[in-house]
Amino acid sequence: MNEFFESISKSFTKTFITDDRWLQLLKGLGVTLEITFFATLIGIAVGFLIAIIRSTHDMTLGNKKCRKFSDYILKFLNFICNIYITVIRGTPAVIQLMIMYYVIFASSRNGIFSAILSFGLNSGAYVAEIVRSGIMSIDKGQSEASRSLGLNYTQTMIWVIIPQAIKNILPALGNEFIVLLKETSIAGYVALQDLTYVGNLIRSRTYEAFFPLIVVALIYLILVLILSALLKKLERRLRSNEH
Amino acid sequence: MKKLLSVILVGAILTTSSLMLSSCGTGGTDTGNSTASTTQETKKIATKDDLKGAKIGVQMGTTGDIYASDYEEEGSVIERFNKGADAVLALSQGKVDCVIIDNEPAKAFVEQNEGLKILEEPFEKEEYAVAIAKDNSELTTNFNKALAELKKDGTVQKIIDNYIGDDTKGKSPYTTPDGTDTSKGELHMATNAAFEPYEYKEGGEIVGIDAMIAQAVCDKMGYKLVIDDMDFDSIITAVTTGKADFGMAGMTVTDERKEAVNFTDSYTTATQVMIVKE
Numbered sequence: 231m232n233e234f235f236e237s238i239s240k241s242f243t244k245t246f247i248t249d250d251r252w253l254q255l256l257k258g259l260g261v262t263l264e265i266t267f268f269a270t271l272i273g274i275a276v277g278f279l280i281a282i283i284r285s286t287h288d289m290t291l292g293n294k295k296c297r298k299f300s301d302y303i304l305k306f307l308n309f310i311c312n313i314y315i316t317v318i319r320g321t322p323a324v325i326q327l328m329i330m331y332y333v334i335f336a337s338s339r340n341g342i343f344s345a346i347l348s349f350g351l352n353s354g355a356y357v358a359e360i361v362r363s364g365i366m367s368i369d370k371g372q373s374e375a376s377r378s379l380g381l382n383y384t385q386t387m388i389w390v391i392i393p394q395a396i397k398n399i400l401p402a403l404g405n406e407f408i409v410l411l412k413e414t415s416i417a418g419y420v421a422l423q424d425l426t427y428v429g430n431l432i433r434s435r436t437y438e439a440f441f442p443l444i445v446v447a448l449i450y451l452i453l454v455l456i457l458s459a460l461l462k463k464l465e466r467r468l469r470s471n472e473h
Numbered sequence: 474m475k476k477l478l479s480v481i482l483v484g485a486i487l488t489t490s491s492l493m494l495s496s497c498g499t500g501g502t503d504t505g506n507s508t509a510s511t512t513q514e515t516k517k518i519a520t521k522d523d524l525k526g527a528k529i530g531v532q533m534g535t536t537g538d539i540y541a542s543d544y545e546e547e548g549s550v551i552e553r554f555n556k557g558a559d560a561v562l563a564l565s566q567g568k569v570d571c572v573i574i575d576n577e578p579a580k581a582f583v584e585q586n587e588g589l590k591i592l593e594e595p596f597e598k599e600e601y602a603v604a605i606a607k608d609n610s611e612l613t614t615n616f617n618k619a620l621a622e623l624k625k626d627g628t629v630q631k632i633i634d635n636y637i638g639d640d641t642k643g644k645s646p647y648t649t650p651d652g653t654d655t656s657k658g659e660l661h662m663a664t665n666a667a668f669e670p671y672e673y674k675e676g677g678e679i680v681g682i683d684a685m686i687a688q689a690v691c692d693k694m695g696y697k698l699v700i701d702d703m704d705f706d707s708i709i710t711a712v713t714t715g716k717a718d719f720g721m722a723g724m725t726v727t728d729e730r731k732e733a734v735n736f737t738d739s740y741t742t743a744t745q746v747m748i749v750k751e
Contacts, residue, residue, distance in 0.1 A: 434534030
């Protein structure tokens with residue numbers, strides 16, 4: 231029994247204390263959070279933009295013919311957005327990351343920028359579809375009512391449709407952000423020192439699998455728990471006016 | 474609530490655009506460590522002393538990685554890739570300043586990529602050996618015995634000559650002798666088949682010096698050889714957890730590795746070299 235604890239404490243020391251490896255893990259956590267945070271922002275910005283273009287197209291043009299010049303622009307933008315969503319959703323994130331790092335930004339020495347952009351654009355495609363489903367879920371009467379009260383299309387979108395849509399899509403959005411957080415674990419493919427990478431690095435030095443893998447898994451789990459708790463709070467807050 | 478949401482949205486868009494601007498303008502400052510700014514510039518490397526403060530590409534868990542990591546304290550940034558080939562690709566794109574890797578694979582990489590060269594100054598000589606789990610000393614003994622016989626009758630040298638040396642390449646391939654008995658079952662070998670000429674894929678099959686020596690040893694001992702391809706940094710764990718019987722992947726004997734596994738006698742030597750852009 232004593233021997234068992236001794237070997238556990240020995241491998242614990244090797245995994246965390248030697249060479250300040252806990253510090254490396256902490257740094258890795260920082261990189262993971264950094265990538266996730268900025269990628270989320272890009273994802274939200276891109277996602278909302280595309281969702282608005284796509285749903286505006288669906289609601290105003292649909293299958294109708296283009297009459298004005300602006301109709302043609304909208305149709306074109308919708309076409310571009312469709313291609314973007316198809317390509318991003320149709321290819322694995324690892325491949326997108328490698329393309330971003332080795333092909334698009336081939337001459338850049340800043341891997342973290344390629345990763346943020348790649349994860350952000352990846353997330354954007356999924357956020358776009360989630361937001362679009364939210365916008366489409368709002369009853370047509372809502373926009374008709376607000377138009378008849380004198381709000382124009384943009385005002386209707388910003389003050390009536392999107393606030394209600396966000397409430398509906400929050401669980402799905404939260405889901406997407408959790409997926410994004412965990413997906414950043416592939417950043418090691420382009421030699422970024424994120425949490426998973428540091429775990430692998432420690433494994434490659436100590437030749438022990440248990441502690442590095444379990445601890446990295448636990449850290450991700452804790453991050454996701456915090457994230458879901460925050461989202462739950464936000465959800466409750468948004469529902470507080472429904473009585 | 475509406476105001477709050479719009480503020481968040483505007484904030485998000487502003488942050489994103491400013492991030493993009495700053496990253497494009499200065500080559501990015503968001504890596505959060507002070508050495509990043511110095512390594513954004515490419516550094517020309519001619520000797521080992523130039524490694525200080527440079528961006529070094531390696532394959533994770535290799536001896537090159539261990540050597541390079543010593544320079545981390547002196548301000549170098551180590552980029553560890555899953556494959557040596559990825560590190561070399563990053564080098565030819567200027568993402569790293571040099572790559573530290575074993576000399577024979579280095580030759581293979583330089584041959585295939587124009588504009589790269591190997592520096593004259595090598596690191597210390599090191600010994601390649603086979604890793605076997607500590608609780609399997611019987612296999613270590615038998616392996617050593619078979620290896621010694623193969624060294625004696627010249628098989629090992631023939632296999633090495635078949636892959637290294639311009640005059641001898643491809644002239645003495647190893648073939649399993651007829652009537653070899655494989656009744657003892659299978660032996661699993663863990664390797665990373667992206668390390669020419671030691672182990673690499675040719676037409677879907679894993680070949681190379683290590684693969685052939687392993688084949689010869691297994692033939693001698695009466696086992697059937699099964700090769701499992703995996704990441705280099707997983708090989709020793711695969712051996713210690715019993716997923717593979719032995720690990721053979723151009724693996725250098727180091728003290729740290731000796732704590733985890735037993736090594737057989739060495740079957741060849743190699744050195745680490747630096748590859749740089751011409």
